[in-house]
Amino acid sequence: MTTLYTSDHEWLKIEGDIATVGITNYAQEQLGDVVFVELPKVGRSVKKAEAAAVVESVKAASDVYAPITGEVLEVNDKLGDEPALVNSDAGGAAWFFKMKIADKSELDGLMDEAAYKAHTA
Amino acid sequence: MLARDESALKRTPLYDLHLALGAKMVPFARYDMPVQYPPGVLKEHLHTRQSAGLFDVSHMGQIELKAKSGKLTDAAHALEKLVPQDIAALAVGRQRYAQFTNETGGILDDLMVTNLGDRLFLVVNAACKVEDEAHLRAHLSDVCDITVLADRALLALQGPKAEAALAKFCADVGKLRFMDVAELELMGLRCIVSRSGYTGEDGFEISVPADGAEAFAKALLENPEVQPIGLGARDSLRLEAGLCLYGHDIDTTTTPVEGNLTWSIQKSRRTGGARPGGFAGADTILAQLASGPQRLRVGLRPEGRAPVRENALLFASTDSAEPIGKVTSGGFGPSLNAPVAMGYLPAAQAAAGTIVFAEVRGQRLPLRVAAMPFVPNGYKR
Structure with missing residues (x-):
């Protein structure tokens, strides 16, 4: 399983033609305490760079962009009841949604872990 | 000669302390201010409600009005031309919430007015303080000496444990009730202490000489029940308390009546009162009081x-x-x-x-x- 990153601080775990998407630990640190997460509807087709989810802290709302084009297959309903999970386990239990990868070549433009670390350094 | 840099952010006397405490600094009302400290807005908010939070509000304006005649009532009556509140009846050592109104009844700023016996003490919003000073000078200069206290910091200590924390420096703070004000000596510093704030909690606002502010803030923070709180939690605390933020909830287009601040307009300034009207925008405000906004x-x-x-x-x-x-x-x-x-x-x-x-x-x-x-x-x- 490969993990890739966007410059907007999302991560993608790639398994076959399915990508699981979340926000990075760096992103949750910048946001502060997450109090609300709005997830896309299952079945929605999202284009790369389109606002797909919203994450809100006490202070402000931030968009989470679709890192690639594809169809939303599943969302993490747990975040509705427990938005603070984004702060405690951004890279794991607080995944946002799973999507079917429409075009694998879009993955080429994303960063690996070393490149993302350099990006946030 | 270098041009004065208008874009440079101003710093409060506690700027170095904020950095030492790990604050995230943001521009606010032309000042570089702490929006949060390492615990974050949520924990800072809850800490204030449960214990005591220390806020740096030195960016706010502190202004003294002294009647040239030496009689406080002259300053009070002069100020009443600019606010719909009863200032003449404000007792010595008492504070009152007020608004500067414009000719159409809109709000130029909201403020706290205190009777300190020989003078009135005003605390105004940071973003409006330059305009407020000009407004006061334009309308009250013939009656009052107007002094901006630029050499004073302003700290707020808020929360259920604020009294115990402040009483370590001066037992007399325990005698103050809500909206009482006293000039007290804390750590050898001549302070103006009011029992009020902007969180909905019990607490104090302390005007302290700028050169003693950092030492005083550090002494308060030695108490583990007192934590520094940033502007982020200040906003969520005042919102839960239903308190207005000037420039957002009230402004020049909203009157005190529309702003649901009718409670702050004493009967004496209303139609049928002892001194009805006589303030900027009185026609609009009194009409709204009579027939509803x-x-x-x-x-x-x-x-x-x-x-x-x-x-x-x-x-x-x-x-x-x-x-x-x-x-x-x-x-x-x-x-x-x-x-x-x-x-x-x-x-x-x-x-x-x-x-x-x-x-x-x-x-x-x-x-x-x-x-x-x-x-x-x-x-x-």
């Missing part, structure tokens, strides 16, 4: 979990075309563990329990008009 600032509780933020438009139904109002402050209330907002609605739709809808990301979300404060006050009356 067209619109009113109300508390709003979103029915769902999504915060509804400033500038969200309000609608009567899920499909009505024309908005009926707007959210002026909104966010998440950590003590309520729920979103909370305030905004303006037509008076006919402003009753508690009324359901209205806010447009958020293309959806109409229901909100219920609710009484304020959203959390009970902790004032020591």
